[in-house]
Amino acid sequence: MSQTERDRPSVLRAARERTRAEITREILDAARRHLATDGASGLSLRAIARELGMSSSAVYGYVASRDELLTRLIVAAYDALGSAAETQEAAVDREDLAGRWAAACGAVQGWALANPNEYALIYGTPVPGYTAPAATIAPAARVSSVLLGILRDIAAGRPAPATAEDDVPPDDREALAPARSIVGPEVPDTLLHQGLMAWAALFGTVSFELFGQLHGIVGEQPGDREAYFAESVRRWAAQLGITPAGTAPAARKPARPLEPA
Amino acid sequence: MSQTERDRPSVLRAARERTRAEITREILDAARRHLATDGASGLSLRAIARELGMSSSAVYGYVASRDELLTRLIVAAYDALGSAAETQEAAVDREDLAGRWAAACGAVQGWALANPNEYALIYGTPVPGYTAPAATIAPAARVSSVLLGILRDIAAGRPAPATAEDDVPPDDREALAPARSIVGPEVPDTLLHQGLMAWAALFGTVSFELFGQLHGIVGEQPGDREAYFAESVRRWAAQLGITPAGTAPAARKPARPLEPA
DNA sequence: CGCTGTCAAGAGCAGTGCTCGGAAAAGTTG
DNA sequence: CAACTTTTCCGAGCACTGCTCTTGACAGCG
Numbered sequence: 391m392s393q394t395e396r397d398r399p400s401v402l403r404a405a406r407e408r409t410r411a412e413i414t415r416e417i418l419d420a421a422r423r424h425l426a427t428d429g430a431s432g433l434s435l436r437a438i439a440r441e442l443g444m445s446s447s448a449v450y451g452y453v454a455s456r457d458e459l460l461t462r463l464i465v466a467a468y469d470a471l472g473s474a475a476e477t478q479e480a481a482v483d484r485e486d487l488a489g490r491w492a493a494a495c496g497a498v499q500g501w502a503l504a505n506p507n508e509y510a511l512i513y514g515t516p517v518p519g520y521t522a523p524a525a526t527i528a529p530a531a532r533v534s535s536v537l538l539g540i541l542r543d544i545a546a547g548r549p550a551p552a553t554a555e556d557d558v559p560p561d562d563r564e565a566l567a568p569a570r571s572i573v574g575p576e577v578p579d580t581l582l583h584q585g586l587m588a589w590a591a592l593f594g595t596v597s598f599e600l601f602g603q604l605h606g607i608v609g610e611q612p613g614d615r616e617a618y619f620a621e622s623v624r625r626w627a628a629q630l631g632i633t634p635a636g637t638a639p640a641a642r643k644p645a646r647p648l649e650p651a
Numbered sequence: 652m653s654q655t656e657r658d659r660p661s662v663l664r665a666a667r668e669r670t671r672a673e674i675t676r677e678i679l680d681a682a683r684r685h686l687a688t689d690g691a692s693g694l695s696l697r698a699i700a701r702e703l704g705m706s707s708s709a710v711y712g713y714v715a716s717r718d719e720l721l722t723r724l725i726v727a728a729y730d731a732l733g734s735a736a737e738t739q740e741a742a743v744d745r746e747d748l749a750g751r752w753a754a755a756c757g758a759v760q761g762w763a764l765a766n767p768n769e770y771a772l773i774y775g776t777p778v779p780g781y782t783a784p785a786a787t788i789a790p791a792a793r794v795s796s797v798l799l800g801i802l803r804d805i806a807a808g809r810p811a812p813a814t815a816e817d818d819v820p821p822d823d824r825e826a827l828a829p830a831r832s833i834v835g836p837e838v839p840d841t842l843l844h845q846g847l848m849a850w851a852a853l854f855g856t857v858s859f860e861l862f863g864q865l866h867g868i869v870g871e872q873p874g875d876r877e878a879y880f881a882e883s884v885r886r887w888a889a890q891l892g893i894t895p896a897g898t899a900p901a902a903r904k905p906a907r908p909l910e911p912a
Numbered sequence: 913c914g915c916t917g918t919c920a921a922g923a924g925c926a927g928t929g930c931t932c933g934g935a936a937a938a939g940t941t942g
Numbered sequence: 943c944a945a946c947t948t949t950t951c952c953g954a955g956c957a958c959t960g961c962t963c964t965t966g967a968c969a970g971c972g
Contacts, residue, residue: 514776562882565875569868594855607830614826621823706921
C-alpha cells in the first residue's frame with residue numbers, strides 16, 4: 391500500500407488478519423459440526439479440509455495440530471456450558487436460593503442433553519496423552535464458580551457457623567483447602583463438603599444419563615428422566631439446607647416439596 | 652471334515668479348539684496390556700499382531716473386528732469391577748451396613764484408580780456409533796446389584812415404610828419403576844431414590860478424580876483425596892440412614908461420625 | 913496321489929495425522 | 943512498472959490405522 395503507513399499495521403495487513411481469523415472461525419465451525427455428528431474420535435482434519443474446499447495441508451496454517459483443534463473445541467465447550475449456567479442462574483431472584491440451584495442444575499443438564507458430544511468432550515474420558523493446557527482451566531471453572539457462589543449465599547443467609555456441632559474430620563478439612571481458597575472463609579466445612587458432593591453428584595447423574603448407564607434403572611418413557619432429575623435436584627438442595635418452598639428453612643428436616651402440576 | 656468323524660467332535664478338533672482359545676486369550680491379554688498403557692483410542696490390532704509375532708490379518712481369524720475386541724475388553728472390565736465390589740462387600744459382617752457400603756465404595760474407587768483406562772472404557776465416553784451389545788448389560792449390573800442389595804437390607808432393618816411422611820412425587824415414583832423391579836417392593840421410594848443418587852454420586856466422584864476435574868478444588872497432597880473420598884462415603888451412608896458407629900440409627904438426624912484415627 | 917478344511921501371510925484399499933518443497937498469490941518497496 | 947518479500951496454498955509423501963481378499967502352506971483322510 392502507500393508509504394504513509396509503513397510502521398503501524400496497515401489496513402491491508404489488518405484485512406489479512408481478518409480473513410485469517412475468518413477462515414480459522416470457519417474451520418472451528420466445521421469442526422464443531424463434525425464433532426456434533428461423529429463424536430470426538432471421528433473428528434478428521436482432512437474431512438474438515440474437504441468440506442471447506444481446501445487442501446488438508448492448508449489447514450495446518452491455521453491450526454497447529456489436531457490436538458490444538460481439540461483444545462479449542464474444549465475451551466469453546468466449557469465456555470458455552472459456563473455461559474449457560476451463569477445466565478440461567480443469574481435470571482433467578484437472588485433470594486430464591488433453591489431456584490438458583492435448580493436453574494444451575496437445569497442449565498447443566500439441558501446443555502449436556504442438547505450437546506452430548508461436546509459434553510462428552512469435556513466431562514468424558516480425557517484423550518490419552520492429553521493434559522489440559524492451562525487455557526482450559528479458566529473456562530472450566532465457570533460452572534463450578536456458579537455453584538460455589540450459591541454456596542456462599544447459603545452460608546451468608548445462615549444464622550451462624552452452627553458452633554462446630556457436626557464438622558468435618560481435620561484431614562478432610564485440609565483436603566478442602568483449594569476449594570476453601572475460592573469460596574472464602576464464610577462457608578462452613580460441612581456445607582462446603584456437601585456442596586462439592588452435590589456438584590459431583592450432579593455431573594455424575596448427567597453423565598450416567600448421557601452415557602446410557604441409567605438403562606434398566608430409571609425409566610425411559612417421556613417424562614421419566616425429567617422427573618428423576620428434578621427430584622434429585624430437589625434433594626440435593628435439601629441436603630444443602632435449601633428448599634423450594636421457603637427461603638430460610640427453620641428445621642433441618644426437609645418438608646416434602648409439592649410438585650407444581 | 653472326514654466322514655469317519657462326522658458327528659462327534661474328534662479329539663483333533665478339540666485340540667484345535669483349545670489352541671484356538673489359547674491364542675484368543677493371548678490376543679485379549681495383549682489388548683488389555685495395550686489398553687492399560689495407551690488407552691482405548693490407542694488400541695491397535697496391528698500392534699497386537701506385531702507383539703504376538705503374527706500377521707495383522709491373522710488376528711481377524713480370532714477377533715472379528717476392533718469393535719468386537721473392545722466389547723470383550725468392556726465385558727472383562729465390568730466383570731473385574733463387579734467381582735471386586737462383590738468380594739469386598741461380602742467380606743464385611745452383614746449387620747454392618749455402613750461397613751458394607753464403605754467396602755463397596757472403596758472397591759469401586761480402588762479398582763478405578765488401579766485400572767484407570769479400563770474404568771474410562773466403561774464409565775467414560777462411549778465410543779461413537781457403539782451400542783452396548785447386550786452381552787455387556789449383565790456384567791454391568793453387578794456393581795449396582797451390590798449397592799441395591801445393601802439398600803434392600805437397609806429397608807429390611809427399618810421399622811416400617813414410615814407411613815408416607817416424606818415420599819417421592821408420583822412421576823418420579825413412576826420413573827423408578829425399573830429399579831423397583833430389581834430391588835423389590837420392600838424398599839421405600841425415598842430410600843430407593845436416595846440410593847440411586849448415592850450411586851450416581853459415587854461414580855461421579857470417582858470419575859471427577861480420575862479425569863482430573865478435581866484439580867484446584869480438592870488438594871492433591873498425599874492423603875487429601877483419600878480423606879475427601881472417605882468423608883463423602885460417610886456422608887452418603889448418613890443420607891441413606893446408616894452410620895459407621897451403630898447399626899440401626901433411631902433418629903433421622905445423622906450423628907456426626909467419628910473418624911477412626 | 914488327490915481332496916478337504918484350517919490357518920497364516922502378503923498385498924492391497926481407503927482412510928488418518930503430519931511434514932516438506934515448490935508454486936502461486938498478495939503486499940511492499942525501489 | 944519491476945523487483946522483492948511475505949503469506950498462502952497445493953501436491954506428494956511418510957508412517958500408521960482397520961479391514962478384505964487372494965494366495966500358499968500345512969494337516970488329516972480317502
